[in-house]
Amino acid sequence: MSALDFQANDLQGSPVDLKQYAGKVLLIVNTASNCGFTPQYKGLEAIYQQFKDKGVAVLGFPCNQFGHQEPGSAGEIGAFCEKNYGVTFPMFDKIDVNGDKAHPLFKHLKNKAPGLLGSEMIKWNFTKFLVKKDGSVFKRYAPATAPAELLDDIEKLLAE
Structure with missing residues (x-):
């Protein structure tokens, strides 16, 4: 089983088969709009812009499990990300990541x-x-790890 074997709903509630990302390097992140790390949206978008034509997709999964920092609806989350951080990478419906x-x-x-x-x-x-x-998980990074710190690993995976 790989990360490509799953489905998730996008912010509009439509199911997305992650198999469509086969052959791409994926950066999957649980996100929130009211978090001290929220400015990382800017770095995630920079990675997406730099590498989207080279085979990288950034996938954002809003989560309200940590300090209730993502209380909004799907529409509110999408509008916030676009307005405040210019997010154009795929964002998904709010999910739980623990429990x-x-x-x-x-x-x-x-x-x-x-x-x-x-x-x-x-x-x-x-x-x-x-x-x-190929959908296999390469590595996990802590919340405090800035997106720019992943560039070497992303380039390494693109070269494989």
Whole structure:
């Protein structure tokens, strides 16, 4: 099983088959609009703009599980991201990343790339997962890791 074997709804509520991203390097992030890390949207969009024509997709998954920092509706989330950070990369419907109702994609990502001391829990918003072109999970990055710090790994995966 790979990250490409899942579906998720976009902000309009339409199902998206992640198989459409086969052959691309994926940067998958749980996001929030009212978080200290929210300005990372700008860095995520910069990565998307720099690499989208070279085979990289950034996928944003809003989550309200950490300090209730993503309380808005899908429409509000989309408008916020576009207006404040110029986000053009795909954003998905709000999901849970931890607990019994965690989205299956995030269950898979956490299992394949556990955090510190083997923990599968996501600690906060803007945890990032880099996924290889074949859908296998390459690495997990902490919320405090700036998107620009992933550039070397992204370029490495593009060259594979």
